[in-house]
Amino acid sequence: MLRPLSRPLSRLMLCLVVWITMAAHVTLAQGPAAKSKPRAKENPQVRVKSLGQIAQHLGIGQGSVIADIGAGAGRDSWVFAQIVGGEGKVYSVEIDASRVESLKADAQQRKLSQIQPILSRTDDPCLPPDSVDMAFMHNVYHHVTEPQPMLQGIWQGLKPGGYLVVVDQRLGTLIDWVPREQRGPKHFWIAETTVVREARENGFRFVEYADPLWHVREAFVLIFQRPEDLQAPDRDPDPLPPIPADTVRQLLPETGQTYQRVAFVALGPGRELIAPYLAAHPCQAIDIVLEEWATQKDERPPLPPGVELPSVLTDRGDPQLGSEPLDAVYFLDTYHLLFHGPTLLGHLRDRLTDSGRIYILDRQAPSVIPHREASHRRMIAAETVQQQMHEAGFALVREGTQPTQDRFLLVFQKSE
Numbered sequence: 001m002l003r004p005l006s007r008p009l010s011r012l013m014l015c016l017v018v019w020i021t022m023a024a025h026v027t028l029a030q031g032p033a034a035k036s037k038p039r040a041k042e043n044p045q046v047r048v049k050s051l052g053q054i055a056q057h058l059g060i061g062q063g064s065v066i067a068d069i070g071a072g073a074g075r076d077s078w079v080f081a082q083i084v085g086g087e088g089k090v091y092s093v094e095i096d097a098s099r100v101e102s103l104k105a106d107a108q109q110r111k112l113s114q115i116q117p118i119l120s121r122t123d124d125p126c127l128p129p130d131s132v133d134m135a136f137m138h139n140v141y142h143h144v145t146e147p148q149p150m151l152q153g154i155w156q157g158l159k160p161g162g163y164l165v166v167v168d169q170r171l172g173t174l175i176d177w178v179p180r181e182q183r184g185p186k187h188f189w190i191a192e193t194t195v196v197r198e199a200r201e202n203g204f205r206f207v208e209y210a211d212p213l214w215h216v217r218e219a220f221v222l223i224f225q226r227p228e229d230l231q232a233p234d235r236d237p238d239p240l241p242p243i244p245a246d247t248v249r250q251l252l253p254e255t256g257q258t259y260q261r262v263a264f265v266a267l268g269p270g271r272e273l274i275a276p277y278l279a280a281h282p283c284q285a286i287d288i289v290l291e292e293w294a295t296q297k298d299e300r301p302p303l304p305p306g307v308e309l310p311s312v313l314t315d316r317g318d319p320q321l322g323s324e325p326l327d328a329v330y331f332l333d334t335y336h337l338l339f340h341g342p343t344l345l346g347h348l349r350d351r352l353t354d355s356g357r358i359y360i361l362d363r364q365a366p367s368v369i370p371h372r373e374a375s376h377r378r379m380i381a382a383e384t385v386q387q388q389m390h391e392a393g394f395a396l397v398r399e400g401t402q403p404t405q406d407r408f409l410l411v412f413q414k415s416e
Helices: 010-023 044-057 075-084 097-109 147-157 192-201 245-251 274-280 341-351 371-377 382-391
Strands: 065-069 089-094 115-119 132-138 158-168 205-209 220-225 261-266 284-289 311-313 326-332 352-363 394-399 407-414
Touching: 044 075, 065 075, 065 147, 075 089, 075 097, 075 115, 075 132, 089 097, 097 115, 132 147, 147 158, 147 192, 158 192, 192 205, 192 220, 192 371, 205 371, 245 274, 245 352, 326 341, 341 352, 341 382, 352 382, 371 382, 382 394, 382 407
Parallel strands: 065 089, 065 132, 089 115, 132 158, 261 284, 261 326, 284 311, 326 352
Antiparallel strands: 158 220, 205 220, 352 407, 394 407
């Protein structure tokens, strides 16, 4: 999955020893903090080590090309310059013209000819096409106000197979629900779930999270890759396959039963089953939208044509339902996303009738993986689902026929 180290990094450690002294007095300019705790003063030596570990992990070394997006005063650019050496190149990308001029002057003073500052825009990093081995963003993504064109610009600047590394702070789901345009000048931390969704939708393949390589415990480190076989950054390179329409038959009540009110937690191809379901079994229904998916509180995935449903957005797992009972809940291509599973399942169990059912249709992971990884890969092991549902107070009723080759269908009811 990861490329092997292309060049030896033996010179790196010698260079870094010298560089630590220079990096110690350089600080990245930050905007005013919003809804965040003051950060402790960072140890430059530890930071340099982290940057070296990430580069080595991805096979980035002498002769490589790195884009330091949101370079600030150049703290990381100077380290990257030592990593790539004189034969490599570092694009120090900034949207402020005065800062770009300062980077140029500092690079000249440090005799780092491999540094090339670039004046970018809020919607475009302005990188040369197909030129970069690794694009790096440290505490920058949460300032991005136009993620779609920015990500597509980064994708186009990367070489096929090149990596995007995003280091930022908000493990899990969004807490700072602010309009995107307000993120530019202030620190409203982004969520890893938002970064993964936006990167995937703009042509990036999720590779892994690499938090152990970074020295700040509260941070997440997400690694994405520009696929070599994707021609343009206009779609998710790993989409969920379609679901046959006749799968609806497995979602209907058993013979002799009727569902008066159901809830759909559905995305992608799973969402396309809502219309045929309601056509086959008319009933009251509600649309539960996961905060793990949404990037704004008013954002809703479009419903199928002709379908109108009331919609609620979960709040740290709380679906904010009324007191009306539910006869069935349908997780359709969504269970893998859950970061607040125990809370959500607890609320659903309270609303579910004694004979009610929970249907979980999802993509099968080839092995058991942590739920955080399952969310980012958009697949989960059926064994994991059964274990989590058991812990939430549900018992497996039956296993349905596989809707597609890589999907499973499990049906649960409340355990006694």
